Amino acid sequence: xxxxxxxxxxxxxxxxxxxxxxxxxxxxxxxxxxxxxxxxxxxxxxxxxxxxxxxxxxxxxxxxxxxxxxxxxxxxxxxxxxxxxxxxxxxxxxxxxxxxxxxxxxxxxxxxxxxxxxxxxxxxxxxxxxxxxxxxxxxxxxxxxxxxxxxxxxxxxxxxxxxxxxxxxxxxxxxxxxxxxxxx
Numbered sequence: 608x609x610x611x612x613x614x615x616x617x618x619x620x621x622x623x624x625x626x627x628x629x630x631x632x633x634x635x636x637x638x639x640x641x642x643x644x645x646x647x648x649x650x651x652x653x654x655x656x657x658x659x660x661x662x663x664x665x666x667x668x669x670x671x672x673x674x675x676x677x678x679x680x681x682x683x684x685x686x687x688x689x690x691x692x693x694x695x696x697x698x699x700x701x702x703x704x705x706x707x708x709x710x711x712x713x714x715x716x717x718x719x720x721x722x723x724x725x726x727x728x729x730x731x732x733x734x735x736x737x738x739x740x741x742x743x744x745x746x747x748x749x750x751x752x753x754x755x756x757x758x759x760x761x762x763x764x765x766x767x768x769x770x771x772x773x774x775x776x777x778x779x780x781x782x783x784x785x786x787x788x789x790x791x
Contacts, residue, residue: 620746622648622755634738642697642704643717643731646675647752649697651760654749656681658726660716666705671698 635641646657664676679688710722717726
């Protein structure tokens with residue numbers, strides 16, 4: 608029997624293609640939510656990394672950039688700035704969010720309440736919980752998107768030695784582009 612997260616205890620579930628499809632079509636109603644969790648899935652980003660993204664690190668004068676920049680001070684180890692190529696589906700989500708965002712002049716890609724600072728992890732968690740409750744999906748947490756991306760890469764043959772559980776190195780950023788969508 609697979610382990611799953613219950614009341615914030617246990618291991619975050621790995622999402623199935625059906626669950627991903629349901630979440631992005633019926634669960635997340637706002638373009639912001641699709642873009643936020645799209646970053647977590649398609650860039651294998653932690654929720655704090657996605658929440659604290661700066662608009663300029665994702666969107667330029669000509670629209671969505673080809674790479675997304677996660678600054679070192681927003682990463683878990685605060686050691687290295689990462690550049691991750693933007694998946695075409697993620698680009699769609701970000702473009703739609705940017706088009707509909709009332710706070711598009713603010714520095715953060717995902718502004719917090721009333722356009723102040725950035726959206727908080729607890730707010731993102733509440734959005735996900737509401738979507739999962741509506742769709743009757745259990746065991747999912749904000750970390751499920753990262754686990755799903757990393758698991759799919761491992762299943763596709765990226766050596767496990769290059770996938771330490773808590774490090775996201777540049778060696779395997781490019782393979783992520785194709786792998787996340789293969790089963791969805």
